[in-house]
Amino acid sequence: GAGVSQSPSNKVTEKGKDVELRCDPISGHTALYWYRQSLGQGLEFLIYFQGNSAPDKSGLPSDRFSAERTGGSVSTLTIQRTQQEDSAVYLCASSLSGGSSYNEQFFGPGTRLTVL
Amino acid sequence: AQSVTQLGSHVSVSEGALVLLRCNYSSSVPPYLFWYVQYPNQGLQLLLKYTTGATLVKGINGFEAEFKKSETSFHLTKPSAHMSDAAEYFCAVSDGGPGYSTLTFGKGTMLLVSP
Numbered sequence: 001g002a003g004v005s006q007s008p009s010n011k012v013t014e015k016g017k018d019v020e021l022r023c024d025p026i027s028g029h030t031a032l033y034w035y036r037q038s039l040g041q042g043l044e045f046l047i048y049f050q051g052n053s054a055p056d057k058s059g060l061p062s063d064r065f066s067a068e069r070t071g072g073s074v075s076t077l078t079i080q081r082t083q084q085e086d087s088a089v090y091l092c093a094s095s096l097s098g099g100s101s102y103n104e105q106f107f108g109p110g111t112r113l114t115v116l
Numbered sequence: 117a118q119s120v121t122q123l124g125s126h127v128s129v130s131e132g133a134l135v136l137l138r139c140n141y142s143s144s145v146p147p148y149l150f151w152y153v154q155y156p157n158q159g160l161q162l163l164l165k166y167t168t169g170a171t172l173v174k175g176i177n178g179f180e181a182e183f184k185k186s187e188t189s190f191h192l193t194k195p196s197a198h199m200s201d202a203a204e205y206f207c208a209v210s211d212g213g214p215g216y217s218t219l220t221f222g223k224g225t226m227l228l229v230s231p
Contacts, residue, residue, distance in 0.1 A: 043221035107152075
């Protein structure tokens with residue numbers, strides 16, 4: 001079956017522009033996560049969705065970052081007024097349920113964002 | 117909050133040699149622990165996980181890890197390295213809040229395998 005997919009795979013943008021990153025989770029997975037992987041900070045949790053709601057947004061680094069999930073499926077991470085420090089690989093993961101630590105998180109290949 | 121420390125950002129071994137990647141964690145509750153592998157330009161793939169029960173966990177590709185509560189460690193080993201094992205390895209501990217879990221990762225260890 002299909003795994004987690006993300007688009008675009010690479011995104012180059014200019015400082016100050018807005019970007020949208022998309023994640024398609026595995027069908028039937030109710031939990032969805034966004035992580036950021038950067039050279040200085042390693043892998044950091046950003047936001048968690050259970051269905052369409054986001055009970056944990058604690059990892060979003062600033063109010064320029066937002067995310068939504070529609071139909072319990074596709075999620076979009078939006079970064080407004082991008083800054084150079086936003087350059088990173090943004091990883092999406094999904095799991096059957098967020099309620100159990102037993103459930104493996106399956107990761108997508110990521111979107112590499114470069115802010116010039 | 118939980119935390120994970122991986123000792124050594126880079127580890128170099130020869131093909132056929134023992135692989136040992138170190139991971140120590142900090143957790144206020146019984147932890148669930150994971151090792152993920154990341155090949156270049158790919159996402160993370162789960163190697164193995166410890167939840168409860170047997171403290172020696174076997175994973176894919178011949179890797180295994182042992183949970184040692186007294187040492188708060190979860191080191192990853194493989195008896196004989198193969199060239200295809202060259203990748204970055206991440207140790208993670210489950211985190212989150214009531215009714216859900218997220219992952220807190222270590223900084224990662226790049227495994228280099230020489231012929």
